[in-house]
Amino acid sequence: QVQLVESGGGLVQAGASLRLSCAASERTFSRYAAGWFRQAPGKEREFVAAISFSGGSTYLTDSVKGRFTISRDNAGNTVYLQMNNLKAEDTAVYYCAADWRVTDTAVRQGDQYDYWGQGTQVTVSS
Numbered sequence: 001q002v003q004l005v006e007s008g009g010g011l012v013q014a015g016a017s018l019r020l021s022c023a024a025s026e027r028t029f030s031r032y033a034a035g036w037f038r039q040a041p042g043k044e045r046e047f048v049a050a051i052s053f054s055g056g057s058t059y060l061t062d063s064v065k066g067r068f069t070i071s072r073d074n075a076g077n078t079v080y081l082q083m084n085n086l087k088a089e090d091t092a093v094y095y096c097a098a099d100w101r102v103t104d105t106a107v108r109q110g111d112q113y114d115y116w117g118q119g120t121q122v123t124v125s126s
Contacts (some may be wrong), residue, residue, distance in 0.1 A: 002026045002115045004096045012086055018024035018126070020081040022095030022096030022117060033102040036081045037110050038122075049093070050107035055105035059107050063089075087124055088126040093119040 003025040008018055022034065037049035049070040050059040058070050069082040079096060095111035106112045 002029060002032065002098055004098060004115055004117035006094065006096045006117040006120040009094060009122045011123045011125065014087055014122045014124055014126045016086050017031075017082070017084045018086065018122060020083065020094055020096075020120060020122075022079040022098075023094040024077040024079075024098065027077060029077045029098065031076075032100045032115075033107055034068065034096065035078040035102075035110075035113060036079075036094055036096060036109055038090075038094045039119075040089075040092040040121065045095070045110055046090075047108040047110065050102075051079060052107075053100070053102065057104060061108075067079045079099040080099060083122070086122075088124050091124050093121050 008020040036048040039045040096117040
């Protein structure tokens with residue numbers, strides 16, 4: 001069973017950058033698609049970004065296109081979310097998710113992922 005640990009969150013001002021990391025416990029992580037989701041207070045969890053197991057395909061929600069980038073280092077069992085030009089509306093708990101069964105057409109659906117991290121808080125002050 002894959003365990004995921006997120007890190008890199010924090011409190012920043014609008015316009016700043018953060019890089020979130022999601023470290024996986026298993027070397028087989030290279031066979032898993034991975035995604036980032038976020039949940040703001042009082043709101044439902046929403047899809048942010050996803051990446052195929054090989055890293056060859058990436059997906060971003062419209063609100064972060066041009067600002068966020070998802071990447072992975074399979075040798076290091078880690079997925080990253082580079083967040084630039086952060087806005088107050090990006091404030092949320094960010095969760096990493098992974099699953100080997102997720103297809104490209106389903107990467108945006110949180111219920112397709114069986115493995116989740118504990119989350120890391122990102123707070124952007126305006």
